[in-house]
Amino acid sequence: MKRKNQRTKLLVLAAGLAGVLILIYALGLLIPEKAVEGSFLEAGRPPCLSHPFGTDALGRDLLARTLKGLSVSITVGIVASGVSAGIALLVGIASAMGSRQVDAAVNWIIDLVMGIPHTVLILLISFALGRGMTGLLAGIAATHWCSLARLVRGEVLQQRSRPYIMVSRRLGKSGGWILLHHLFPHLGPQFLAGLVLLFPHAILHEASVSFLGYGLPPEQPAIGIILSESMRYLSAGMWWPAVLPGAALLGVVLLMDRLGEQLRRVLDPVTAQE
Amino acid sequence: MALEAKNVFFRYTRKSPWVLEDCSLTIERGECVAVTGPSGYGKTTLARLLAGWQTPDKGEILADGKPLPTRGPCPVQLICQHPQEAINPRWKLRKVLEESGKLQEDRLGEFGIERAWLDRFAGELSGGELQRFCVARALLSGADYLVCDEISTMLDGITQAQIWETVLKEAKKRNLGIAVITHNFHLAKKLGSRRIDLTAR
Numbered sequence: 001m002k003r004k005n006q007r008t009k010l011l012v013l014a015a016g017l018a019g020v021l022i023l024i025y026a027l028g029l030l031i032p033e034k035a036v037e038g039s040f041l042e043a044g045r046p047p048c049l050s051h052p053f054g055t056d057a058l059g060r061d062l063l064a065r066t067l068k069g070l071s072v073s074i075t076v077g078i079v080a081s082g083v084s085a086g087i088a089l090l091v092g093i094a095s096a097m098g099s100r101q102v103d104a105a106v107n108w109i110i111d112l113v114m115g116i117p118h119t120v121l122i123l124l125i126s127f128a129l130g131r132g133m134t135g136l137l138a139g140i141a142a143t144h145w146c147s148l149a150r151l152v153r154g155e156v157l158q159q160r161s162r163p164y165i166m167v168s169r170r171l172g173k174s175g176g177w178i179l180l181h182h183l184f185p186h187l188g189p190q191f192l193a194g195l196v197l198l199f200p201h202a203i204l205h206e207a208s209v210s211f212l213g214y215g216l217p218p219e220q221p222a223i224g225i226i227l228s229e230s231m232r233y234l235s236a237g238m239w240w241p242a243v244l245p246g247a248a249l250l251g252v253v254l255l256m257d258r259l260g261e262q263l264r265r266v267l268d269p270v271t272a273q274e
Numbered sequence: 275m276a277l278e279a280k281n282v283f284f285r286y287t288r289k290s291p292w293v294l295e296d297c298s299l300t301i302e303r304g305e306c307v308a309v310t311g312p313s314g315y316g317k318t319t320l321a322r323l324l325a326g327w328q329t330p331d332k333g334e335i336l337a338d339g340k341p342l343p344t345r346g347p348c349p350v351q352l353i354c355q356h357p358q359e360a361i362n363p364r365w366k367l368r369k370v371l372e373e374s375g376k377l378q379e380d381r382l383g384e385f386g387i388e389r390a391w392l393d394r395f396a397g398e399l400s401g402g403e404l405q406r407f408c409v410a411r412a413l414l415s416g417a418d419y420l421v422c423d424e425i426s427t428m429l430d431g432i433t434q435a436q437i438w439e440t441v442l443k444e445a446k447k448r449n450l451g452i453a454v455i456t457h458n459f460h461l462a463k464k465l466g467s468r469r470i471d472l473t474a475r
């Protein structure tokens with residue numbers, strides 16, 4: 001009967017996944033600039049022992065560049081989706097708990113933002129804020145909160161009419177206490193799922209906007225930039241600059257997805273004590 | 275010292291018919307009053323009004339001569355028919371009891387609650403077990419009046435008897451006023467010193 005607690009196992013697994021992500025991030029930061037300098041003697045090498053991911057057309061080591069790029073991607077993903085999900089949480093709660101006017105205003109803004117194609121809006125915001133990392137992050141964060149905000153609003157509206165909220169109020173609990181103790185536990189899984197789903201979105205938008213020249217500067221080793229550069233050489237038979245960094249990006253997104261899933265299982269009472 | 279409903283009118287929307295029309299009743303402290311009536315006669319609505327979950331359109335609800343407070347602990351506590359809905363499924367049951375004040379672990383036995391249940395979630399206990407938590411929560415909150423809305427309808431005979439025994443013992447000790455809302459005439463006869471029939475109006 002006394003087997004290892006499922007919750008402990010899940011937590012260990014989640015910690016392991018988070019550890020791998022942090023490791024990739026740290027490796028990207030620790031790799032010196034020198035490692036990504038080009039050398040034309042080494043240009044266009046397919047994967048070999050000294051260059052496991054090969055080199056690109058300018059002779060830069062692709063493994064080092066990919067790791068650096070992944071750490072940029074993880075930063076963009078976490079910051080942009082975190083800020084975006086935070087906005088969604090605040091806006092969703094304000095919409096559900098506030099007056100009818102607040103609700104109407106929020107819904108109008110959500111419709112407005114959702115009505116404009118993401119890429120166009122990100123381009124505008126990123127350009128207005130002077131491109132680079134700041135502009136890009138602001139652009140992605142400002143465009144991705146809408147659907148999650150709607151979800152949060154719906155969840156709050158659904159939960160606040162439940163009898164246990166009424167019981168809590170009659171037991172003398174304040175609105176803030178109820179929000180914190182009754183509603184937040186219900187919003188947690190939605191929030192996490194939203195965060196995880198935003199992560200690949202943010203990375204891919206970063207890549208596409210950088211590709212169009214309105215995001216990160218071209219010398220920065222971001223995955224989006226590596227991929228867009230690789231397109232030029234793909235027809236010459238250089239498959240490795242596209243495939244390997246792409247697969248690495250996919251791996252990171254999947255890791256993030258697993259991490260979110262583990263956290264959800266720990267937090268959900270149906271599976272938490274299995 | 276009584277819980278009073280004075281000429282209460284209530285309807286759910288402005289266009290719907292009155293659920294309760296000119297309804298008055300008094301429940302003294304230390305008294306157990308049974309409110310009976312068939313389905314759809316406003317038993318649950320009356321329970322919600324008495325406990326301040328809803329406010330009457332006309333008339334007033336007074337506890338010890340004062341209107342029910344809109345914030346802060348309410349002297350009238352309602353125990354609902356469905357314990358599953360009255361307990362947050364994402365909480366451990368320890369927190370459910372702590373919500374009504376400090377957890378008194380030595381008193382759990384009186385309510386038929388086992389200590390091991392405290393670390394479980396609501397989905398891991400049966401309806402009868404959960405209802406004991408709802409009863410304990412209402413009684414430990416320090417309320418002066420209890421409104422029991424069909425609290426034992428879906429329980430087996432033994433559990434039903436146990437829960438009522440707990441409620442009545444506590445009521446006697448603290449001189450609580452109790453409104454028992456039920457459509458079970460036998461239960462009403464057994465518990466109530468007085469019976470109020472909603473079909474009579």
